[in-house]
Each structure stands twice: as C-alpha cells, then as structure tokens.
Amino acid sequence: MRVGPFRPGAFRSGLHEPRTAVVIGRWLGAAVLVCFVTGLTSHYLQEPPAWLRTRLPSRPVDGYRVSQGLHVISGLAAIPLLGAKLWTVYPELFAWPPARSLRHALERLGIAVLVAGLLLELFTGLLNTVQWYPWPFPFRQTHFWLGWTVVGGLLLHLAVKAPQIAAHWWRRTAGAVPGRRALLGAVGAATAAVTLTTAGQTVPWLRRLDLLAPRRPDLGxxxxxxxxxxxxxxxxxxxxxxxxxxxxxxxxxxxxxxxxxxxxxxxxxxxxxxxxxxxxxxxxxxxxxxxxxxxxxxxxxxxxxxxxxxxxxxxxxxxxxxxxxxxxxxxxxxxxxxxxxxxxxxxxxxxxxxxxxxxxxxxxxxxxxxx
Missing domain, CATH: 3.90.420.10 (Oxidoreductase, molybdopterin-binding domain)
Incomplete structure (x- = not known):
C-alpha cells in the first residue's frame, strides 16, 4: 500500500482529467512542432549535408532571423505549457501497478522517454540562450538528436492515445469541470507573459517589453x-x-x-x-x-x-x-x-x-x- 503524496485518492483536483490535458496538449504540441521545424532549419543552415550545401538560399534576407527567432520564442513558450501539461496528467504517471501488461509497460516506457527528452531539450535550450554550458556533452549535436527523439516519442504517444484524444478534442463532447476555464486562462496568460517579455530580442516592436530575455539587441x-x-x-x-x-x-x-x-x-x-x-x-x-x-x-x-x-x-x-x-x-x-x-x-x-x-x-x- 502506497503512502504519502502518491497514495490512492491523493490527487483530488477534478482538473486532472482528459479534456484539460487535451487542450493544453494541443497548445504544447503546436509549440513543439514550430520549435522542431525551425530547429531543423537552423541546424541545416549551419551544417548542411553534401546534397543541400549548394542549394541553401541566400534569400529572404531575414529568413534566418525569423526562423531562429521563432525557434527560441516557441521553445520558451513550451516551458510553462509543459509544466501545466505534466500537472494535469501526473496522477497517471504514478498509477499503480506501474505495468499491467506488456503493452502498458511499453506505453509507460515511451511516456518516460518523451517526458525526459522534452525536459532535457527545453532545459539545455534555455541555458543555451544565456551561453551557459554546465554539461560535458556538445550542445548543438545533442540538442539536434534530442529533438528527433522527442518528436518520435510524441508521435508514438499520439498514436497510442488517439482514441482518447479524439473523444475529448471537441468542447461538446466534454462535460463541464469546475475551474477548467480558470486554469486554461492562467496557463494561457503565463505563456503569453513569457513570450511577450522575451520575444523583444527578436521582434523590434516588442523591445520595450524585453524584460526577461537574455539579450538586448541594441546594447553592445x-x-x-x-x-x-x-x-x-x-x-x-x-x-x-x-x-x-x-x-x-x-x-x-x-x-x-x-x-x-x-x-x-x-x-x-x-x-x-x-x-x-x-x-x-x-x-x-x-x-x-x-x-x-x-x-x-x-x-x-x-x-x-x-x-x-x-x-x-x-x-x-x-x-x-x-x-x-x-x-x-x-x-x-x-x-x-x-x-x-x-x-x-x-x-x-x-x-x-x-x-x-x-x-x-x-x-x-x-x-x-x-x-
């Protein structure tokens, strides 16, 4: 019998439910998708394979500025979204017994890889924005392959959870849960605050709000x-x-x-x-x-x-x-x-x-x- 914060009945909030997880998951998935595509763009502009080397375009002039700006903006936005997503589903992460069958064990293993990979990807990416590398491995290569690992784990997770996601995708199929709107509003506000106070290092008209970004582009x-x-x-x-x-x-x-x-x-x-x-x-x-x-x-x-x-x-x-x-x-x-x-x-x-x-x-x- 488990005791402490993970005991049966310890997760009392009604917001630990599928509809809330699906809505936040949609936002997080969009941020991860933008971050991944723009990250690939950055990687291949810096280190193109032989077949792409002579085909890299020099236009648009601001192409890399836009793609890399979106990469960092979406990565930073994903941090509060990931925290909210994990909060909504964490009772399932500590379900007991940990494996009810071989299929369930593989599903749990896939989720563990996805969560660990995404946490490491966002953590190392955040430290890269301030050029702090307290780890022994090369950042760029590790970041690149972690991105593929995360996307692969995400696609596997979506395939396994597709029926549940489909059942709770539309508002009319989900019952009202007290506090859901307030939680989603708070998550949206936190994500918007992080975005608005960091995007000014790339977006000129947001520069006055550039409070949390590691760089001021007009200083130096x-x-x-x-x-x-x-x-x-x-x-x-x-x-x-x-x-x-x-x-x-x-x-x-x-x-x-x-x-x-x-x-x-x-x-x-x-x-x-x-x-x-x-x-x-x-x-x-x-x-x-x-x-x-x-x-x-x-x-x-x-x-x-x-x-x-x-x-x-x-x-x-x-x-x-x-x-x-x-x-x-x-x-x-x-x-x-x-x-x-x-x-x-x-x-x-x-x-x-x-x-x-x-x-x-x-x-x-x-x-x-x-x-």
Missing part, C-alpha cells in the same frame, strides 16, 4: 551585441602587416588600405544568432563576388573562410556559391559608418543575408576558392 559595441569578443578570440592585437589573402586561379593579397580603395558598397543586414537575438546594422565594404572575380573564381565555387582567431568552432567556415555571389554579401570594413570595432571583427568580417551569426566570420585573414 557600435550598438550591436556580440557573442564572442576579440579578447575571447585572442584577436585584440591585429598584426600591423595584416593582409587579406585570396587564393584562387589568380591569387593575390590586399592590405586594409587597398581594400578600402576598391569600390565600396553598403547593405542593411541583420546579425541573427542561434541564441535567438537579432539586430540590424548598416555594413559597408567590398562585395565578396568582386573579390572572387579578381581571383578568377568560377561562378559555382565553394569558399573556405579563415579567421585570425586561433581557436574556436567557427574559426574556419565554408560558404556556398549562392551566398558568395549574392550582391548583398560583403567583406565588411565598417558598421554604421564607422570602422569595425575589434569585437565586431576588425579589420574585416563577412556579412551575408539569411545566414547564421556564427557563420558571419569575423577577423577574416584568408578566402580560399575550393572549386
């Missing part, structure tokens, strides 16, 4: 945030004899003064980071395609871009031809009319449309044409 050197400073990257002292090396059929090297003497172009483009924040800047520099033409690069060439940064996961990046040849892609030398600050990549950095911030390489030293 030259009015833009940075994730990795020059001090952290070890690039505070740029060599006096710095030259940009462009390796191609006709290789060459250019000093900063020679780069400034080339035709300059200005583009207003966002920096959009995986943590969910984004901000616009007016960037001025040399079109990357002009540098490639000087080197005799073929139109479909893949590029490798190397930073002065000695160590870091994105010190060397690759750029597909659609980005490299886009008229808005620049080797930027200035931001908002001023020379780049060290934290923004002085003497030169890449800025391109619809590209994750981690791939907008700073402190560029070499551009290689890979063919």
């Amino acid at each position: 050197p030259q009015g833009l945030p940075v994730n990795r400073t020059a001090a952290q990257a070890g690039t505070t002292a740029v060599p006096a004899d710095w030259r940009l090396t462009v390796d191609g059929p006709r290789p060459y090297r250019l000093s900063l003064a020679e780069l400034r003497a080339l035709p300059q172009h200005t583009a207003r483009l966002p920096i959009a980071c995986v943590e969910g924040w984004s901000a616009d800047g007016e960037w001025t520099g040399v079109r990357l395609r002009d540098l490639l033409d000087l080197a005799g690069a073929p139109p479909g060439a893949l590029l490798r871009i190397t930073s002065l940064e000695a160590d870091g996961p994105y010190a060397v990046t690759e750029m597909p031809p659609r980005y490299a040849r886009d008229e808005l892609t620049l080797l930027a030398l200035a931001l908002d009319g001023e020379e780049l600050a060290p934290d923004h990549g002085h003497p030169a950095r890449i800025i391109a449309p619809n590209r994750p911030g981690v791939l907008q390489t700073k402190w560029v030293s070499r551009i290689e044409v890979l063919g």
